[in-house]
Amino acid sequence: MSNTHICPTCDEEITLPEGTVAAELITCDECETMLEVVGGPDGLTLTEAPEVEEDWGE
Ligand SMILES: [Zn+2]
Numbered sequence: 001m002s003n004t005h006i007c008p009t010c011d012e013e014i015t016l017p018e019g020t021v022a023a024e025l026i027t028c029d030e031c032e033t034m035l036e037v038v039g040g041p042d043g044l045t046l047t048e049a050p051e052v053e054e055d056w057g058e
Pocket of ligand 1: 007008009010011012028029030031032033
């Protein structure tokens with residue numbers, strides 16, 4: 001089982017810390033993009049996290 005993933009923004013390899021679970025947010029060391037860990041049928045994948053500002057509420 002590999003914890004290595006590719007940053008969707010800069011194609012850098014990112015190794016997820018052991019125990020990382022879906023819905024966690026991590027930051028790419030290379031491009032500093034905020035990435036969201038998404039759980040899927042084949043395991044975890046990374047996607048660019050939506051920018052959350054003051055859209056809390058509804
Ligand atoms: Zn990156």
